[in-house]
Amino acid sequence: MPRLALYTFGVLKSPLVDPTPLTREFYDIGGAVYREISRYPGYLAHAEAADGDQGALFEADWGAWGEFTVPTWYGKGRTVETTALAATLSLWTDLVPAFDAVYTGLHRGALNRRHDWFERTGHPNYVFWWVSDEVIPTWRDGVARLEDLHDHGSAPHAFTFHRSFSPEGAATGVRDIGPRNDR
Template structure:
């Protein structure tokens, strides 16, 4: 049975190493959101670094999730002191489960605060695609599909909640309940 991959990417206003209360709040909120999402129906897994210290994204060992990668438009730092991004790569059983997890509860509350933490880039901040059972999506897959979505719009290769596609490639039409 196909699985749904989700890649998210945002450029933070401040580096991850910034000791300000706003950055600490982002980390605390993010930790609570991850714990909550991990208990959601339909959630299967997310990319975690084997040695996952804050800011060590580029140097970390991501195992089956592959080498860490970011979209070409990310222009901020890549060191522990300068990295200013938040990104996730996760696997779901279906679109409805992901929609429910993203747009309810703690994650919904965090989305309502996103402009406090993230820059507005004019680029999409998430993308979905289907993978075969047993296949782990990679960071490079996520970057490639997010850039494809930006350049070409939704397609079976890279789509959104509003413009979803079935595993076999057919359009499901816009989902009027989906926010973006």
């Protein structure tokens, strides 16, 4: 059964180590969001550094998720002191659970605050694609799909909620997914 890969990427207004309250708030909320999403129905897994070090993105061992990489248009730092980005890579059972998790709960609240923390880059900040059951997507896969989405728009190999595709490549759309009322 195919699984849904999701890569997210955003450029922060200041480095993750910035001691200002706004940056600390983002970092603290991020931990709570991850904990909530990891318990969400339809969530399967997300990339985690093998050594548990969240601050050393580029130097960390990501195991099967591959070497950490970022889109070519990211122009900020790559050291622990200068990194100003937030990126995730996760696996889901389908679009509906992913949509529900993104647009409800703590993540919804964080989305409402995204302009406090993130720069507006003119690039997409997330991309989906289907993978076969045995595949673990890599950071490089996510970056390639995000860049392809930016350059060519949604297609079966790189898409968004608003213009999505089934595992077989059939077009779907946001009208076909959304928060369920059966909980």
